[in-house]
Amino acid sequence: xxxxxxxxxxxxxxxxxxxxxxxxxxxxxxxxxxxxxxxxxxxxxxxxxxxxxxxxxxxxxxxxxxxxxxxxxxxxxxxxxxxxxxxxxxxxxxxxxxxxxxxxxxxxxxxxxxxxxxxxxxxxxxxxxxxxxxxxxxxxxxxxxxxxxxxxxxxxxxxxxxxxxxxxxxxxxxxxxxxxxxxxxxxxxxxxxxxxxxxxxxxxxxxxxxxxxxxxxxxxxxxxxxxxxxxxxxxxxxxxxxxxxxxxxxxxxxxxxxxxxxxxxxxxxxxxxxxxxxxxxxxxxxxxxxxxxxxxxxxxxxxxxxxxxxxxxxxxxxxxxxxxxxxxxxxxxxxxxxxxxxxxxxxxxxxxxxxxxxxxxxxxxxxxxxxxxxxxxxxxxxxxxxxxxxxxxxxxxxxxxxxxxxxxxxxxxxxxxxxxxxxxxxxxxxxxxxxxxxxxxxxxxxxxxxxxxxxxxxxxxxxxxxxxxxxxxxxxxxxxxxxxxx
RNA sequence: GGUCGGAUGGCCGAGUGGCUAGGCAGAGGUCUGCAAAACCUCCUACAGCGGUUCGAAUCCGCUUCCGACCUCCA
Numbered sequence: 001x002x003x004x005x006x007x008x009x010x011x012x013x014x015x016x017x018x019x020x021x022x023x024x025x026x027x028x029x030x031x032x033x034x035x036x037x038x039x040x041x042x043x044x045x046x047x048x049x050x051x052x053x054x055x056x057x058x059x060x061x062x063x064x065x066x067x068x069x070x071x072x073x074x075x076x077x078x079x080x081x082x083x084x085x086x087x088x089x090x091x092x093x094x095x096x097x098x099x100x101x102x103x104x105x106x107x108x109x110x111x112x113x114x115x116x117x118x119x120x121x122x123x124x125x126x127x128x129x130x131x132x133x134x135x136x137x138x139x140x141x142x143x144x145x146x147x148x149x150x151x152x153x154x155x156x157x158x159x160x161x162x163x164x165x166x167x168x169x170x171x172x173x174x175x176x177x178x179x180x181x182x183x184x185x186x187x188x189x190x191x192x193x194x195x196x197x198x199x200x201x202x203x204x205x206x207x208x209x210x211x212x213x214x215x216x217x218x219x220x221x222x223x224x225x226x227x228x229x230x231x232x233x234x235x236x237x238x239x240x241x242x243x244x245x246x247x248x249x250x251x252x253x254x255x256x257x258x259x260x261x262x263x264x265x266x267x268x269x270x271x272x273x274x275x276x277x278x279x280x281x282x283x284x285x286x287x288x289x290x291x292x293x294x295x296x297x298x299x300x301x302x303x304x305x306x307x308x309x310x311x312x313x314x315x316x317x318x319x320x321x322x323x324x325x326x327x328x329x330x331x332x333x334x335x336x337x338x339x340x341x342x343x344x345x346x347x348x349x350x351x352x353x354x355x356x357x358x359x360x361x362x363x364x365x366x367x368x369x370x371x372x373x374x375x376x377x378x379x380x381x382x383x384x385x386x387x388x389x390x391x392x393x394x395x396x397x398x399x400x401x402x403x404x405x406x407x408x409x410x411x412x413x414x415x416x417x418x419x420x421x422x423x424x425x426x427x428x429x430x431x432x433x434x435x436x437x438x439x440x441x442x443x444x445x446x447x448x449x450x451x452x453x454x455x456x457x458x459x460x461x462x463x464x465x466x467x468x469x470x471x472x473x474x475x476x477x478x479x480x481x482x483x484x485x486x
Numbered sequence: 487g488g489u490c491g492g493a494u495g496g497c498c499g500a501g502u503g504g505c506u507a508g509g510c511a512g513a514g515g516u517c518u519g520c521a522a523a524a525c526c527u528c529c530u531a532c533a534g535c536g537g538u539u540c541g542a543a544u545c546c547g548c549u550u551c552c553g554a555c556c557u558c559c560a
Contacts, residue, residue, distance in 0.1 A: 042560060046560035171555075172489080177489080178488085243560065244559080245555085245560080281552065282553075285559055286558085286559055316509095326553075333497070333499085336499095336509055339509075340510065344509095386499095386500070387508085388508090452519080457519060473522070476517095476518070476522075476523075
């Protein structure tokens with residue numbers, strides 16, 4: 001089952017059998033955040049999606065080198081290849097050093113990624129740490145004739161490149177129309193062509209983040225960092241390059257052009273793009289002002305939410321949609337995921353309490369098979385989750401004594417849940433302190449049980465209601481009482 | 487304006503030609519001191535109009551609506 005993985009490749013616009021260039025090694029590069037402000041939930045979705053992909057590749061026993069960059073320099077405000085980079089602007093607003101901005105939001109990003117239980121990448125390189133590599137790459141591109149310098153700024157020559165290469169290979173757009181439709185940049189434009197983009201940008205006198213280069217003091221353009229760092233750590237051609245769908249048309253298109261112009265090869269065999277998180281049908285984005293910040297979600301302070309939702313609820317919510325579909329974010333949808341996630345985890349908690357028999361009425365292997373089929377089909381986590389709920393139904397039914405299962409069945413159920421719920425979907429129990437109070441809960445449940453035996457329902461209900469108020473729910477079953485945290 | 491992608495039951499969301507996921511919500515039932523939980527049953531939808539086919543949510547055409555990209559954004 002592990003060798004039938006199929007991945008949708010943006011490059012070819014179809015699903016392809018995944019065949020790594022050098023198995024069992026897999027190189028995966030994902031465009032990381034630009035750390036000039038807090039990550040919002042839309043950003044998080046992309047990284048959760050690639051975490052799922054990373055985890056599944058690891059589960060299939062691939063030796064994955066997962067590289068995800070931190071963009072901490074060179075990201076301009078507008079499209080004119082002039083003016084401030086985002087860090088300088090933010091730093092000036094807050095009257096701090098640009099690198100303080102970088103530090104603050106890098107830490108914040110890592111904190112949020114931890115809350116979402118994403119595995120850290122193997123390498124997390126920064127743009128500022130790879131200025132030399134970027135300069136070398138730019139020199140090579142100039143040497144190969146695909147870039148030109150103008151007043152200390154270096155531009156990539158798209159028209160020249162497109163004579164021998166398919167510039168729009170990733171998005172299949174018509175280059176002629178693109179040239180015709182691109183906005184007129186005005187009179188004093190330094191670029192030869194409208195689609196040309198900056199590889200290196202001359203620093204103005206007030207610009208703090210600057211480095212020396214063959215073209216004077218300046219800083220790198222946005223796209224070159226990913227090309228330089230991915231080839232440094234993964235080679236000139238590697239297996240998977242990923243990022244949000246919004247990056248395909250510009251950032252990734254330019255990355256491909258840069259790599260081709262420098263190395264004469266496609267940087268990645270498979271291009272994967274995750275879809276957007278929407279709010280009321282519109283894309284969540286920083287500039288649109290409809291971005292949810294993770295803490296607004298966890299605390300419920302956002303006006304669209306009735307209460308807070310935990311990181312695992314949100315992760316589960318994201319995984320209930322396929323990574324290539326848009327996902328609409330709403331209070332109602334989160335409530336549904338919250339209930340479903342708790343139900344899933346509650347069933348897992350029952351696994352140690354199941355009575356086994358000699359008979360078997362369940363086929364766990366078939367469920368496992370279907371979970372693999374789903375994941376092998378371009379990481380279809382929603383279907384895998386649907387199958388896991390079949391396992392949940394079976395577990396509950398065994399617990400109720402309505403379905404017979406052998407000890408092997410129960411072990412298989414546990415192994416299924418361990419593999420898929422925890423290792424692959426990356427979910428986790430949210431109340432780690434549960435174990436610490438379990439013996440106390442056993443004691444309280446025993447007290448209540450005694451009260452019930454003597455038909456002292458006033459006391460038993462008082463215990464139940466009191467615990468409910470503390471966020472602990474008791475569940476009376478045939479085999480005794482269990483409890484869960486709300 | 488150009489390019490691309492969507493429109494699935496009350497909500498979220500899978501599904502690419504017949505067997506009509508799943509979660510949540512709703513209805514009934516079983517269990518229970520009661521409740522909750524759990525289990526069982528039900529609610530059986532594919533924007534509209536044509537066409538292809540023995541058969542279409544799924545393929546084709548047209549219409550309407552929505553979104554993304556084309557400009558910084560995961």
